[in-house]
Amino acid sequence: MSTPQARLVLVGGHESRQGADLERLPALLPGAVVTAPGRPLHDRVRALLGSAGGPVAVLPMTWGRDPVAVADTARTLQWLASGDARGRVVLCEPFGTIDHLVALLRTAAARTAAAQSDAALVIAAPKADPFDDAELHRVAHLVRTHGAGLEVGVACVGADPDLAAAVGRARLLGADSVVVVPAGFAASSPVPAALDGASFYGPLLSDQAVARIVTERVAAAAHGLEHGRDGIAEGLEADHGHGYAHSHEVVPGSGGHGHPHGHSHSHEHPHQHPQDGATAFAPVAPGPARADASASARQ
Known part of the structure; x- marks a missing residue:
């Protein structure tokens, strides 16, 4: 049955x-x-x-x-x-996972650099809490460090000026054009029509x-x-350690708490996700930008 x-x-x-x-x-x-x-x-x-x-x-x-x-x-x-x-x-x-997100954003950076060598990338996502917004900046740093040599900015979008400011910073740093790529599930452009020099990359997948x-x-x-x-x-347990409430003691006598359980913060992923050119989720090791297996994911 x-x-x-x-x-x-x-x-x-x-x-x-x-x-x-x-x-x-x-x-x-x-x-x-x-x-x-x-x-x-x-x-x-x-x-x-x-x-x-x-x-x-x-x-x-x-x-x-x-x-x-x-x-x-x-x-x-x-x-x-x-x-x-x-x-x-x-x-x-x-x-x-964050590794999947970084891999796909690195692909976006590589594709943008190949098409527009004088462009910058702005990674955009809806504004969240300070911890999740900080994580977005960490992701952007990984994309910048192991990306395609582009300037990479961040826009935590709560209103149009947030994105406009990020695009403006990229232009001041010398970019002739700015490509906005979503760090979420957006499929439509958040770029205001009046925002000169900015275009939308499209959905990650x-x-x-x-x-x-x-x-x-x-x-x-x-x-x-x-x-x-x-x-x-x-x-x-998904939000274990997320936010100030769970902070470990950094300064002696400042508080924090001990943990009878162990922590695992490994970024290695021994499993592989099935790939056929459509899903193409694969972990990415730090290093120079390359044609990741995820490059075909948006096809």
């Missing part, structure tokens, strides 16, 4: 403007619904659990810059997955590639659920 197909819920945080940048995806993922974390997610999943059908698979749509949304999603599901719903809800692994990766994540989660793994416990 075949297992009923999982029903999919895509959860979007600040990287997708609370899901607004994901609304185009259900056209390629029949039956999928898009929601923001918190109460909207709770209501969506509860409604699906109250109807007939297979298990509910919840996928956090993050590139690794929104661990709070992953943990909040897990807390919502922990409450919902009790009682009669136990075994009917599964939390998928997040869509992507084609919608078809995004849908393929989502399908892989859901299939892996459904397989885990068949073996009693719902992913919720792992999700609850």
